[in-house]
Amino acid sequence: MVNDYGDFVQAIKRKTAIDLSLYKEAQMKRRLTALYEKKGYSSFHDYYKVISSDEKQMAEFLDRMTINVSEFYRNYKRWEVLETNILPRLIKGKRTLKVWSAACSTGEEPYTLAMLLSKYLPLTSLDILATDLDGNALQRARHAIYPERSLAEVPPEIKQKYFTAEGSLYKVDDRIKQVVTFKKQNLLADPFDAEFDLIVCRNVMIYFTEEAKDSLYKKFNASLIKEGVFFVGSTEQIFNPGQYGFQSEDTFFYKKV
Ligand SMILES: C[S@@+](CC[C@H](N)C(=O)[O-])C[C@H]1O[C@@H](n2cnc3c(N)ncnc32)[C@H](O)[C@@H]1O
Structure with missing residues (x-):
């Protein structure tokens, strides 16, 4: 699919108001591709169908796109x-x-x-x-x-x-x-x-x-x-x-x- 990621970005923006196009593309795409492949999906298109109709899957997606690593007195x-x-x-x-x-x-x-x-x-x-x-x-x-x-x-x-x-x-x-x-x-x-x-x-x-x-x-x-x-x-x-x-x-x- 030529613009699989581009369509996914638009759909996520409509659904959550989060604009993935403002995040570095190569990095974000790699991270999310690894996530959907691990779950057995083969395109952003299929993955969007799942997360848009299942709150738990959507929560997991959000969790993955926001990297939460932190610590007290970091650096x-x-x-x-x-x-x-x-x-x-x-x-x-x-x-x-x-x-x-x-x-x-x-x-x-x-x-x-x-x-x-x-x-x-x-x-x-x-x-x-x-x-x-x-x-x-x-x-x-x-x-x-x-x-x-x-x-x-x-x-x-x-x-x-x-x-x-x-x-x-x-x-x-x-x-x-x-x-x-x-x-x-x-x-x-x-x-x-x-x-x-x-x-x-x-x-x-x-x-x-x-x-x-x-x-x-x-x-x-x-x-x-x-x-x-x-x-x-x-x-x-x-x-x-x-x-x-x-x-x-x-x-x-x-x-x-
Ligand atoms: C790696 S953590 C940084 C935590 C802390 N500032 C530190 O340096 O230890 C990155 C955080 O940015 C948040 N984040 C990502 N995109 C954001 C956005 N558009 N607006 C607000 N927070 C965002 C993520 O949810 C995540 O908790």
């Missing part, structure tokens, strides 16, 4: 840079901080932010929005119980202070859970909130096309206060930050000018 060195080089300026003269973890997956990232910021500001003054496209991931995030491997990079004093072991699992403390608000949001379609001091968006832009990234950088910039910071993933440096109203403050950190 630890970057969080150190945030703490020592960026945060002092950001919190200077401030009593509260408005923060957004965009594409937060199962919650490790916004909870990391709350734990790190709690060293400098009272938890009650923190306001952390955490959004993701994937409702299942958000449910797990709200649940806030994790396997030990998710905590591999957590500093011992933070682990001691904000986690409780329950068998082989670890539960996030309620004081941390309370400052994070989870919300379902499609970055490629839904409006953004504004006036953020800090936006963290890591390990999702790599899946998007150049056009999609281009428009997202502008939207993220518009959602920050002046001199607010945009923190990206470790393979997601912005090639020409000035073009989007950003100035590089440190590697992987961009200040709104």
